[in-house]
Amino acid sequence: MQEPIQIYHSGAELAARRKAAGLKQRELAQRAGCGRSAVQYWERRSRLDPTSWAVARMAQALGWVLPARIVHHNAHARGRGLRREIAEADALAAAMFEEWKAREVQRAATRRVVCGAKTRKGTPCRCKSEPGKRRCKFHGGKSTGPRTPEGIERIREAQRRRWKAEAARAHADCRC
Numbered sequence: 001m002q003e004p005i006q007i008y009h010s011g012a013e014l015a016a017r018r019k020a021a022g023l024k025q026r027e028l029a030q031r032a033g034c035g036r037s038a039v040q041y042w043e044r045r046s047r048l049d050p051t052s053w054a055v056a057r058m059a060q061a062l063g064w065v066l067p068a069r070i071v072h073h074n075a076h077a078r079g080r081g082l083r084r085e086i087a088e089a090d091a092l093a094a095a096m097f098e099e100w101k102a103r104e105v106q107r108a109a110t111r112r113v114v115c116g117a118k119t120r121k122g123t124p125c126r127c128k129s130e131p132g133k134r135r136c137k138f139h140g141g142k143s144t145g146p147r148t149p150e151g152i153e154r155i156r157e158a159q160r161r162r163w164k165a166e167a168a169r170a171h172a173d174c175r176c
C-alpha cells in the first residue's frame with residue numbers, strides 16, 4: 001500500500017488569483033456570498049480545504065477549477081495523470097483570468113464616473129466624466145494635455161511651483 005496523494009492549493013494562491021482578478025477581499029466575499037473574514041481566514045492558511053463551502057464558493061467566483069480533495073492509493077500509477085489534470089485546470093483558470101482582465105481593460109476605457117472636480121461654488125461637480133476619463137468635458141475630460149513645446153514647459157513649471165509649495169508646507173515646522 002502506497003502513500004495516498006493529497007494535493008492542496010495554498011491560501012497564498014487564492015490571494016494571488018483574487019488580485020489577478022482585480023478584486024479586493026470585500027469584493028470577492030460579495031461575489032462568493034461569504035463573509036470577508038472567510039476570505040481573510042483562507043488566504044492566510046497554508047492549505048485550502050476544497051471541501052469547505054467558502055473555499056468552493058470563492059474558487060467558483062474566481063473561475064478557478066479547484067480540484068476536489070484527491071486521495072489515490074496507487075500513487076505511482078495515477079500520480080502523473082493527476083498532476084496533468086491539475087495543470088490543465090490551472091491553465092484553464094489562468095486563461096479565464098486573462099479574458100477577464102482584457103474585458104476589464106475594455107470596460108475601463110468606456111467607464112464614466114462622477115467628475116467630482118471642485119466647482120466655483122466649492123461643491124464637487126456632479127457631471128459624468130468623459131468615457132474612460134476621470135473628469136467631465138468642462139473640467140478637463142476632453143483635454144489631451146499640452147502639445148506645443150511652450151505648453152509642455154508651462155505645465156512643467158506649474159508642477160515645479162506646486163511641489164515647491166508642497167515642500168515648503170511640509171517643512172514649515174521642522175528644522176531640516
Ligand SMILES: [Zn+2]
Nearest residue numbers: 115125136139
Ligand atoms: Zn466636472
